[in-house]
Amino acid sequence: MNDIFINRLFSETFEKMGIQLDPDNIGNEYQLLIDDQYPVLMRYDPVNERVLLVSNVDTSQVSDKLLPVVTNRLLQAGLNPLMASGPGAGRDEKSGLYFCYSTLPRHDINADKVCQEMIKLVEWSKQAVVA
Numbered sequence: 001m002n003d004i005f006i007n008r009l010f011s012e013t014f015e016k017m018g019i020q021l022d023p024d025n026i027g028n029e030y031q032l033l034i035d036d037q038y039p040v041l042m043r044y045d046p047v048n049e050r051v052l053l054v055s056n057v058d059t060s061q062v063s064d065k066l067l068p069v070v071t072n073r074l075l076q077a078g079l080n081p082l083m084a085s086g087p088g089a090g091r092d093e094k095s096g097l098y099f100c101y102s103t104l105p106r107h108d109i110n111a112d113k114v115c116q117e118m119i120k121l122v123e124w125s126k127q128a129v130v131a
Helices: 005-018 068-083 112-128
Strands: 030-034 038-045 052-055 087-092 098-105
Touching: 005 038, 005 068, 030 112, 038 068, 052 112, 068 098, 068 112, 098 112
Parallel strands: none
Antiparallel strands: 030 038, 038 052, 052 098, 087 098
C-alpha cells in the first residue's frame, strides 16, 4: 500500500501488540488472532478513509432456547455505530455466521486507539452471546 500514514499506523499498531510486521509485505488487510482464540480482521478502506475491525461472534455454544435472545441482541446492535454506542453486528447471508465490527475514521485514529478498539470489539463479541 502506498499510503504512508496507514503504513505507519499499522506498523505502530503491530508494534504495540508485539507483532513483527514485514516492511516489504505491507498491505491493507491483516488477519489477526487475539489471545490465541479471537480472530479479528483489520482492514483499511481507502474509499471511505477508515480502518475496519471485524470479528466473528461465536454462537455455537448458545443453547437453542437462548439463541433467539442472542440473535435479537445482535440484530439490535446493527445500528450501534450510527449512534456511537459500540460495535455493530450483522449476519453473513451465505454462511449464516454472525460478526461484529467497528469503523475508525482516518481523521481520528492512532495506534493506541486501534488497539483499544480491537479489545473493545473482542470483549463485545464475547458478551453478546452471554444470556
